[in-house]
Amino acid sequence: DGGITQSPKYLFRKEGQNVTLSCEQNLNHDAMYWYRQDPGQGLRLIYYSQIVNDFQKGDIAEGYSVSREKKESFPLTVTSAQKNPTAFYLCASSIDGQGRSFFGQGTRLTVV
């Protein structure tokens, strides 16, 4: 069953902690993306990757880091430098960045 999987579904972070959100796809897609969604708002691009071992900053990359060591995996780390990390995080992939994106079910991160 092909698709894109995000974990965990809910995540709680204490002040000053780094946390890592997982995103795995078995669609053999080259392009992968991380978005942040705040209540009642659209999606803002954090980072994207066109190919393994390469990634680019999106519109709101500050306080976040990513890696792309494998084609299937694009984890996002929310660092302590991100001052307002509470949000819904969505990972997506597309075959070549040219069209349709497939989304995971999201991770809701809350700072406690």
Add this chain to the structure above:
Amino acid sequence: SQQGEEDPQALSIQEGENATMNCSYKTSINNLQWYRQNSGRGLVHLILIRSNEREKHSGRLRVTLDTSKKSSSLLITASRAADTASYFCATGLGGYQKVTFGTGTKLQVIP
């Protein structure tokens, strides 16, 4: 920055009615896509229309694109309660594209 802006921000209709939502964007695009998001879930791709196309249909969905006005519309005919969701337009800028999403229209279909 967000390229697309949907209008209206919220829409409430009775089941069976048609729902129309609009998207305006600022720069030239390669294609425009529409997605649906149920509350607390990921986005689901609905339809993609290329910049050289003017209209596209998929089931109860009809999408139009007017590149001269930099706008698109999504029409859902004979709406159902299950269509209740937020709808987003997304624009692709060509080449290796960075797809940019709008702010969404929240549709409520009342049974």
